[in-house]
Amino acid sequence: MIKLYHIESEGDPFGGSRNGCKAVIALEELGINYEVNALDRINDCRPADAPYRQLNPNGVTPTIDDNGFILWESSAILQYLAKNNPESDLLPSDSKEQAHVIQWLAWEGATFAPALLNLFFAMTAEEPDEQTIAATKDAFLSTLGILNQQLAGQEFICGRYSIADIANGAITPLSFLLGVDLTQFPNIISWLKRLRVRPSWQAAGAVMSDMSAGEEQLI
Numbered sequence: 012m013i014k015l016y017h018i019e020s021e022g023d024p025f026g027g028s029r030n031g032c033k034a035v036i037a038l039e040e041l042g043i044n045y046e047v048n049a050l051d052r053i054n055d056c057r058p059a060d061a062p063y064r065q066l067n068p069n070g071v072t073p074t075i076d077d078n079g080f081i082l083w084e085s086s087a088i089l090q091y092l093a094k095n096n097p098e099s100d101l102l103p104s105d106s107k108e109q110a111h112v113i114q115w116l117a118w119e120g121a122t123f124a125p126a127l128l129n130l131f132f133a134m135t136a137e138e139p140d141e142q143t144i145a146a147t148k149d150a151f152l153s154t155l156g157i158l159n160q161q162l163a164g165q166e167f168i169c170g171r172y173s174i175a176d177i178a179n180g181a182i183t184p185l186s187f188l189l190g191v192d193l194t195q196f197p198n199i200i201s202w203l204k205r206l207r208v209r210p211s212w213q214a215a216g217a218v219m220s221d222m223s224a225g226e227e228q229l230i
């Protein structure tokens with residue numbers, strides 16, 4: 012059975028690990044038997060000498076343990092799970108289609124999530140600076156514009172549902188918590204509505220609660 016190290020939403024000061032939720036969604040989607048090993052962000056992840064860091068030296072979640080095979084970085088986990096279950100088509104086998112899915116996974120990690128986090132850090136700074144907030148918000152809005160454009164005329168990021176949707180969709184609803192109006196990105200709103208109703212997504216507590224924060228925009 013796969014063991015998933017995850018920070019669950021309940022009791023966590025930040026409402027749980029959205030990156031951990033990506034693994035939850037993929038495992039649920041694939042019908043893989045797994046158990047969650049729940050970690051406390053402050054006590055299990057942050058101390059430099061925390062035992063968990065022997066599994067994941069970064070002290071972040073998710074990490075999976077597949078019968079002794081340890082893997083961290085949510086995008087690597089998504090690819091591993093999808094490749095082990097090719098019939099799911101969560102990662103297409105055609106090399107060009109597959110490359111596009113990986114492109115959007117990389118974009119999430121290298122561009123989209125950092126833009127979101129920059130805004131988050133600006134907003135939650137001890138002494139928030141209005142100019143920094145405005146600049147980071149503009150930068151985040153431009154990444155949302157790119158995603159919205161990609162979703163024009165198709166249901167999912169790469170046409171068919173894939174791990175690119177899991178990676179990007181698990182963090183997009185954080186926008187609601189940051190007070191970003193997503194209704195200016197109608198393709199993103201329709202896409203989030205499609206993701207939200209999938210049973211696999213409903214198992215991802217933190218993402219569901221972020222979606223609920225945008226209830227009025229998701230009608």
Ligand SMILES: N[C@@H](CCC(=O)N[C@@H](CS)C(=O)NCC(=O)O)C(=O)O
Binds near residue numbers: 073
């Ligand atoms: N690039 C990593 C990022 C993982 C990450 O930042 N996880 C956060 C939760 S979403 C975490 O575990 N933080 C621990 C902490 O805040 O101490 C991935 O995609 O797996």
